[in-house]
Amino acid sequence: MSSSSSTSNKIKEINVIVVGVSGSEAVKGPSGVGKSLLCNRFVRPAADEFHREHSSVLSQIDFCGSPVINKDHWLYWGSRLLNCPEGSTPSVNSWMTKRSKPLLDVRKLKTTVRDAAGRVYRVGTTCDVSKDSPLHSNHVLNIAKAISKTKKPILIALTKCDELSEDSKRHYMNLFLTTKELKHVLCNLPPVETSSVKNVNVEYLFGTMAFLCLRSQKLVKKPLGYQEASLFVEQRNLHVKCCFSTLLSQAVPLCVYPKKCLSWKQVLADIDRHPDLMNFVTVFGSRVAFEMYERYVSEAKELWAMNRLRSMVPRLFDIFQVFLDVVDLTEMEWNMARDYMRCHPLFNVLFEPNEYDLDMWTPKTFNVDEKSRLPAEILLLPEAAKVFEQFRVTTQNLRLVHQLGQEFEYLLPEIPQILPGASLDSSYPYFQNFGIVKKLTPDLIAEVYDRFQQKLMDSARTQLEECLLEASSSIQNSWKSSEYIHVDFKRNVRSYLEGDERYEWMKLMEMERDRIILSFLPFIFNTSPLNCPSSDMCIDIVGTSILNDFSEQTSTFGGSSGFSECFEATRKNSGKKIPRIQICAMCGDRLSIDSLATALFHNDFIKSSNLNYSSDGSNYLEVFDEPTQNWNTLEISMSSYHSWHHKNDTNPKQFIEFTDGYLFVYNSKRASSFNYARCAIEKLSETNSVNFDCILVVAVVEGGGSDSMKEISV
Structure with missing residues (x-):
């Protein structure tokens, strides 16, 4: 009880009246000077409670004649507690003029002020710097003079500085400085440049009034100019937005999308009462928070889709081989290659020809099967152009190597010194001085030579078998059946074939030659179907x-x-x-x-x-x-x-x-x-x-x- 009473003793109530030009459009223009927005932003700073449209003229009919919140021509907006470094907590009550006629008489102003709050510690007058018409300037100056005669502490606020014109600002500053009735007002603090829409210097304006009423002059700092104060607010808002974005990324991590994709209600249930969420809703509003969530989910969806596409990019290399394997790639650019593939009959077989529509891209859209068709949008990625360039260079190199290898392989049969079964080292002196050999790598020379030797040895085997088939009837007629069991039978066959070039051609493959002769011996001796070489x-x-x-x-x-x-x-x-x-x-x-x-x-x-x-x-x-x-x-x-x-x-x-x-x-x-x-x-x-x-x-x-x-x- 004592603690509550001590706390209540520290709270000091301060009434602040906001006065400005009001009345018909002929006086104030098509829009007001911003008194309602200024009070609205201070008393209800949350974005959801801030409204840009307010009625410029009110009467008792709007409040059913109630004098509680409408003291004839004054509208009570409410109160707000402010923290003070000295330990006291001022409660600032905001009042605002709402009249169909401009208030210019100082005696009426004094009476109205007393009617409104009994005792007023501070009076604020507003000036719309976006209007620089002579009529509006005269009304502002007359109101400021009338308030200065009340002997109450006042503070001038320049509203709508987000629509500020340097010429208008310079006009009103000269107007105030050249008016002697306002010199004692401007000697303490210069006019405060505010913007209710962007919430610039609004809290400073009302807080400064409270500090002056508490005689805390030393706590009052010189107001920041609009540009500097606006930059500070933008940095603060950016920090609030970054904190909320981080909070969203923790609630719905990108790395687990789309396996974990919570609705907005589920996200709110997880981060309810979190300071970063509350600060964001206060500064930007709940609707903007929801829009940011939707934008975040959309970005996550697009990021997932792009990552999924990029994961398929390596498959393009094999697909390019299907479309471009026999195409001249020397002067072909990526755009030409892409148009060529789109006109190819197999394009719809290997690609999904759907147009880019992010709403259609769901986890079910992409089949994990490596044999499934690729989305056609993959060809729009920069990575696809890089894969094509890699394919083009690789294919051209392979084609050049293949061409050189073929020329070398066509050259080898023209060298009669190369026999079946000859090693590369023994045959290399026969072709080492050829120009084509100097363009080939040692590995390619060995590969081509091995392939040539394999064909050469297969041909030698076939020709020796043909030779044995030709000679089998003559051998059968020249020997008796008893000679088959003689140990020199194989040697006799070899001596019979020694004059044949096909037999001599395999002199480097002696073991293979003997194996073939040995396999034909049963057939030469007994030409039954069981011994037939064709099996x-x-x-x-x-x-x-x-x-x-x-x-x-x-x-x-x-x-x-x-x-x-x-x-x-x-x-x-x-x-x-x-x-x-x-x-x-x-x-x-x-x-x-x-x-x-x-x-x-x-x-x-x-x-x-x-x-x-x-x-x-x-x-x-x-x-x-x-x-x-x-x-x-x-x-x-x-x-x-x-x-x-x-x-x-x-x-x-x-x-x-x-x-x-x-x-x-x-x-x-x-x-x-x-x-x-x-x-x-x-x-x-x-x-x-x-x-x-x-x-x-x-x-x-x-x-x-x-x-x-x-x-x-x-």
């Missing part, structure tokens, strides 16, 4: 399935009648109703087999038969006889060439006895294939039981088309 592609094994696959097809285009003529001659020569035709081809030679089947079964004169397959793997087809216009049935079987050289004495006599015609197919590019066909025909000639009109030799020419097979009658 699963041996004609004796897959011949039946080949006939079955192609005989089930329907003819789609016209073919040569050479086959049908040979087949018809065979039928007539044999005298059988269904003669048998034997087809022989090279094992593993896909070109010969495919060309034969295509020409044989895609033929207008030949079609598949409805008869069932025979037990020995042969097939049936029908051949058209043009003279009789009839379709005659033939039995077709397939066998390999090496079956003619089998050591079994009953073979090939066994199938020669039951065969009426022969069709031999060889690859014109392979000497071994022709050699086998020749040997087979020689075997037939030894029997003296074959009509050569029933033999057809077919040469397969690589390149396709209608001339892919050349028919040669024997």
Whole structure:
């Protein structure tokens, strides 16, 4: 109780009356001088309670005749406690004139002041410096003179300094300084430059009045000019805004957006009564606080979207390879490349063509799948241009390296001294003086040379295998079967091949050469399907399935009648109703087999038969006889060439006895294939039981088309 009484004793009530020009628009202009705004800003400093629009003229009707807050021509705004360094707490009551006519009579002013507060310690007069008309200036000067005669302490406030004109300020300052009645007023403090809208020097104005009434002259400081005071307020407001922004970032961290995105109500529940929030609402208002929250969330959303886009930028390098891999990039700029990609047919396959709309960018918009389409807006990022430049430089360098490597690789086959299996060190002296070599790095030279050597060694292996196939029949005829178990058999094969260039070409690959020779020894000794070098592609094994696959097809285009003529001659020569035709081809030679089947079964004169397959793997087809216009049935079987050289004495006599015609197919590019066909025909000639009109030799020419097979009658 004592503490409360002591506190109440320290509070001193001070009445401050704000006087200024009032009345009709003819006197004060279209807007007032700012008395209401000045009182409003001081008594209710919070932004939510500050209003820029106030009625300029009031009467008792507005207050239903109540004299409590409206003492005829005075409007009571309220009170506010101010802190004083001396320990006392002044309570400042704010009163303001509201009249339909200007108050110019000093006696009426004294009476009105006493009516308003009984005893007045301080009187403030306002002057709108934005108005410099002579009529307004005269009214301001007359009011100031009238107040100065009341012998009450007064203070002049210049309002609306945010609309200040230096000429107007200079005009009123000269007007006050040249008026002798106001000299004692200006000797203590100069006019205070205020702005109620920006809250500049308002609290200083009323606080100074309170300090003067308390006889605390030493606490009164010289007022700051408007520019300086406005700068101080702006810095304070900026600090308040920064503190509130930091508070928002703590409530809704950017690093966890959009996983944690609170609504405004949830944010208020977390930071309620926080000093930074209260200061911001006081200075800027709750509506501005909400707008700042929305702006913060929008920035967080945009930042998240941009970061998400930037995380996809590395994928552009691979996408550029799809669009620009074969495009000339020498003089291409980023804008040209972007326009080129947008016109590309695959653009909508790799990019989402949506226009930029931040409201559509939600966490669900971006698929985390690396194979998903990229937003087209990624091409607008500066980072995309940097990736393109990196891609352009890298691609040009790779193309140059590839071109130089190709030129070097084309040069290597022209050097006959380089043998299969030769090391780079041993071959380097043969091409070290070439100009192209000086442009290549050692690593690229080694890479190209290794690739060339790999092709060279593969070619050497293939040619040695071809050499062994060509020589196998001669070797078989020159040795007896008992020699296979002799330890010098491999050496004898090597001595037989020594004169061949293909054998000598692999002298640096001796172990590989011996391995190939060793793998062919079983086949050279015994040419059975199990020892065939083509393994699963041996004609004796897959011949039946080949006939079955192609005989089930329907003819789609016209073919040569050479086959049908040979087949018809065979039928007539044999005298059988269904003669048998034997087809022989090279094992593993896909070109010969495919060309034969295509020409044989895609033929207008030949079609598949409805008869069932025979037990020995042969097939049936029908051949058209043009003279009789009839379709005659033939039995077709397939066998390999090496079956003619089998050591079994009953073979090939066994199938020669039951065969009426022969069709031999060889690859014109392979000497071994022709050699086998020749040997087979020689075997037939030894029997003296074959009509050569029933033999057809077919040469397969690589390149396709209608001339892919050349028919040669024997």
